[in-house]
Amino acid sequence: MLMSLAGITFGVAFFIVTQAQTSGFEGFFVKTILGTNGALRVRERIQDTLRSMSVDDQESGGFQISHKEGKRYVGDVAQPELVADAIRQFGNVSGVSKVVTGNGQLVLRGQTRPAQIYGIVLDDHLGVSDLDEQIVFGELSDFRKTANGVLLSRYLADRLDVGLDEKIVLKVAGKSRKLTVSAIYETGVRDIDKVRMFIHLRTARSVLGKAFGASFLQVSLFDNNRAPQDARRMIDVTQHHVSEWQRREKVWLDVFKILRISSALTVSVIILISGLGMFSVLAIIVMEKTKEIAILRSMGFQRRDISHIFLWQGFVITTAGTLSGWMLGFFMTLGLANLPIRIRGIFSTDHFVVNWSISHYLVAALIAFVVVMLASYFPARRAARLEPADVIRGTSG
């Protein structure tokens, strides 16, 4: 019985810890991608391709039948202000930022690195990203007041060996522009940190020769889970391609989901084994206590009273195991949250990320109760089915 109790305790605790950890990392990944690339991105305009058939009738004035054949995506966002205004009408939208992008090269002291230029209006972009939280050196206020300021990733700054307030040359299509490093950021997402640099939108238009339009609009939402529905409605309204974060990051989200499920299944095996242990223990108790069961039946205890005795034992063990498992899981999660680990690549963290959710505790308890109560049910049913006369007859001299 003690082994079953210990098994339930550890099973529940490990379930909580693994779920806190996997969902913690998943949540942190989602926060990172929302803080870098936003919940929605509005890109190319959608153009319907039509096949037409016309009849030229002088008397009736003629008519034309158009058949929709498909659609294609063309250009950038040609009228970003109009599209942004339309998008801001959505109740779930909390911010919109115009972004002009292009490729260039950063040059310093003979070193050259490829760069992806992001031209932004800082205040707009702060509303759709966590750029302010991602600054590791310098101040955004310096960037705001410096027309030729640049926000460089730590990766690029390290590779180019450049520090704050130093000058760096940006080359685009043979033209050069001197920029001042105003601040250094780090998202932790390697693909972004390797190439992305932020400059003011006006500077980007000048450097990239894009006087009008925007490469895309980055949109933030109040409720990020509603992004797919909002994206579909925005496509209808703006006739632009809109991609939501769930679609963009589907591969990684699927990986996290699989990890979470597989860890839950693995840890549930511990609870399952505890349930089997409970089954064995109760089955043995039923065999050992046949005389006691018979005498209880003889004095008027119903079959259901007998089964309740064993179910109650299962319930008490499960309750005690679940409560102690909750406590152990809580303290293990607390310890894990302070455990140092350096991760860079898909996000940036220097310690384990955990997600404190009551649902982990409730699901662990539910699994424990279902498994152990099922394991208790069969011995309990067997005990209830014992015929008192058979038992007493067998013990008579």
Added chain:
Amino acid sequence: MSELPQSPGFTSRPILRCRNLERYLGEGENRVQILRKVDLDLDRGKIYAITGPSGCGKSTLLYTLGLLDREDSGEIWIKDLKVSGADDHERTEIRNRTIGFVFQFHFLLPEFTALENIMLPMIKLGQMSSGAMQSRAHNLLEEVGLGEKSKRLANQLSGGEQQRVAIARALANQPDIILADEPTGNLDQKNSTIVIDLLCRMAREKDQTILVVTHNHAIAEACDQTLPMLDGVFASACEPA
């Protein structure tokens, strides 16, 4: 209980009555008839002994009359209510209210004290408060001479004491009928005398009917009526001199 049919037209109103009771044990080729159309009337307040050789069907009759075992055919009435054919739930309820059992082995629950063992049938009946149950259990223990041992666990009592606690437990719900199967079978002579005297005294005081299965002639002679049994039927009924 109330929906059970009443036995028709009995003027003497025996507390327990059976007719043509048959019981088989075993399966297939091993199937043996244990009870052969047994008829029996037990009157209120009397003490009966069933005697006979081993295997003649004494205990089986006791268990069948006590609704622990199910008859294959025949009819049983308890307090004018036909109980043969009742479902398991009803039979169990009747046992709780109307019948007290004393077995050869005491069958006390070792994890419980003497007092708690006696309270078990009362808890199931659920007609008294916890305090009233404790008080009654304590009185019963006093009556069987174990008042000072009420807090002892069952396995901390001697064999004779355990059987006395078992008698107190059988009396807990003030049943109309007490069925005792070799109640002194595991006791020495001294304790046997104590136990049987106690059982008879308490039953007479409370106007209860006792049916005892025994091999012990001394016990049989102490009863109001002896019912010798042979090969599944009563040989004859004889009144003691």
